[in-house]
Amino acid sequence: MQNLQEDIIMKQENKNAFGMIGLGTMGSNLLQNIADHGYPCAGYDNSPEKVNALNALDNENIEGFSDLKKFTDSLARPRIVMMLVPAGEIVDHVIDELLGVLDKGDIIIDGGNSHYTDTERRYQELEGKGLHFVGMGVSGGEEGARRGPSMMPGGDKEAYEMIKPVLEKIAAQVNNEPTVAFMGNRSAGHFVKMVHNGIEYAIMQLISESYEIMKKGLGMDNGQIHEVYKKWNQGRLKSYLLEITTDIFAFKNEGENDFLLDNIRDEAKAKGTGKWTSQAAMDLHLPTPVIDIAVSMRDLSTLKSLRVQASEMYPDETEMKYEDRGADYCDQLEEAFYFAMVSAYAQGMHLLYQANEEFKYDLNLDLIAKIWRGGCIIRSEFLEDIYAAFNQDPKLQHLLLDKSVSEDLKRSITGIRTVVSDAVLHGIATPAFSASLTYFDDFRCENMPTNLIQAQRDYFGSHTYELKAKEGVFHTKWVMENIKE
Template sequence: MAQYDFGIVGLGVMGRNLLLNVADHGFAAAGLDVDGEKASAFEKAAKEGQQVKGTTSAEEFAGSIKTPRAIMLLVPAGKPVDAAIQTLLPFLEKGDIVIDGGNSYFPDTDRRVAELEEKGIHFFGMGISGGEKGARFGPSMMPGGDKNAYERLRPVFEAIAAKVDGEPCVAYLGNGSAGNYVKMAHNGIEYALMQLISESYDLLKRGLGFEDAELQPIFEEWNNTELKSFLIEITSDILKKKDEGSDELLVNFVSDRARSKGTGKWTSQDAMNLQVPVPVIDAAVTMRDLSAYKTERVKAAELLKVAPTEIGAVDKQKFVAQLKNAYYFAMINTYAQGLAQLFVASKEYNYELKLEEVAKIWRGGCIIRALCLEDFRKAFQKQPDLPNILLDEEIGATLLAKQGDTRDIIKIAIDKGIPLPAFMASLSYFDGYRSATLPTNLVQAQRDYFGAHQYERTDREGVFHTEWK
């Protein structure tokens, strides 16, 4: 009998935890997995009295969910999503809703929306952030799809989402693949912030010789300031964790080859397609790629030795205070770039995103949650059509106050030979964005010189070509 309120396909890390979260909020929850052990483990993990069911039969699963059905897929992105849809299709009816909660590539979502629309089924792409714990106790969720169909999902999603000041970290975002796009940009920002924190750690440890024991308190302290954020908090935890049976930090034994599943790269790629500059995200993707060249890096470390420039004694306390300001500066620039990408993408793909809502639902539950999101929300509240948060007067004034320290920190890193590509990209972006004139007039002249590509003039209308020599 159809008695379950909500179903999830894929009871792995995310699916199992999210469905237990659904059950905790009083909804009858059904799960489907190809693996029978995962299906019964889900049932066993539920609390007494909760109405839950785990099965490996798609027919039984779909038949047990109240119509119009609300079924979320939490399977790996790509082919498994299409496979899961095909498994469900024979048992679905017009008006049912299928939500892809994974990190799917947004053009795949647009294709699935169109394919299922022909069958009268609503398809939602919904980014979910917060990892295992978030899924279990309150994630940030970024749904996109049919606005009317969202009303069937709203009660469940608002109940299970993280809350900030009583407001749920979920909101209907827009049409088609809007939800997957916003999650992709979220992950691009996530890559960039992680890179900025890693560069800060490298400059402290390798550049200025801070001892391991000196590092953790810095991040712990930062997390009690305007830098308060999930990524700073977990960095402080990581820098506390000793390797089992040793006095050394575990992180010192972690391989420096960084892996990735693609969302950061997609953010950069689509930013290029849209011609939106996101250089801090690009730098983060590049540094993960460079990290994979371990063998060559080890060889180059021997071959390309450079003695650091002598900079004299550094006042550690002052340095940490300046680094904190530089991190804040670069962090704001990073969000500015990701949000500017969303501003353009929304117009290009007709998502009709409200950036105030995006900032609101990123304040809690997700990996990039941070105190500063409230400032961005206020900025978009004041000016819903703000193309870049750097143009908000208050945010701009804060950045101006911190740019000097950012320059000092970068100078020290240059002298010490420590790579700070993300910090440098944030400062160059800031300097470029606030330049009323750029040297691209010369680029235009060069294009016209070698390719007769023509140029516009600053003093009169029209397009021009010159024989330059």
């Protein structure tokens, strides 16, 4: 393949170097980001209003099209077309249309939140037709797309080398390094992005539970909670999600006295990527309980009418506030949050490790942590520790087995036990905090009580079992006369 950067610098044949299908906020912002770096671009959408809005930017490096053929004809060969459209059938529809206007050797990039199984199928189908396909996760939201996202491309390595100069220019930069890298084979990019989103669900749930503890348990007002999150975000918990949470607790609409947060309905929506993470983990027989419970709590939040009925039937009968614990209780809560956050990241990274074993993606976990350090929604100070752990030991199976991480985690155990036990006693729901602690206690348990489950399975279903000191598979006739009182 020709070098894209040379084509762009020379503006060979006055063609556009990069094409974008889908001119919503994300597509338009990313296209402007590309154009800002000197690359001539073309944008296409079947909405004339969005095309007009793009052309109204009056950017000499951007052309908007309502005609797909004219759009692809404007692109330099091999043509590079990125889609930022809703996941699912729409992606397949756009690909079908592109097959009528593209040639062998052209490149299609799916930058949406597609399910990795769909990406796997599309990769195989397009490879058979002679087109290059890249499934690329993009994180950072609207602002990230405009100023520098984190990107997780996977699939066709040859195609990645072609688009690499553009992606490295538009990505966020951490320590003068771009937050983009080739993730691995076939559907690897979208699998990594899916896990990223699962971790995102978990951390957002943990933050909401810490809010619940401070509000209901400690009786703190929004201003006090704002100060706690502000303090946390200046230390080891520093992260994008805590940064925006700090802002939320200080926000009032102009001319209004109430905090906007207090007027928002407590029903959380979801687009499905968290659920996909849990489903993939279950398919791989891998526990991700903090992510799983975060998904479940979003679902529970939507059952508003049922929750209202239940609140009337089962009123709180416990003394919920415990301000007498003292001002240092928020320090205990910070320890608990750190513990649970580490658990969420660890479960996500373990899922990536297992997927790599199963799907032969050729993932590098240190590289994934490295590009998550900037641009993406789950960027945080702790990702430096994750990067260091997997960089030092590329074969590390689980983050909790890293010595440095384990030392820090041990210092937070008292905090998580205190916070979870207090919440239970005072009727405050902390399912994600609790799941992180339970996961840890079983993960460090040499002998779990699941030997009983195996005995039960063999009793009622002849499913057999294995013994500790004897090789082989065994079955017993568990009849009551054989059991002495």
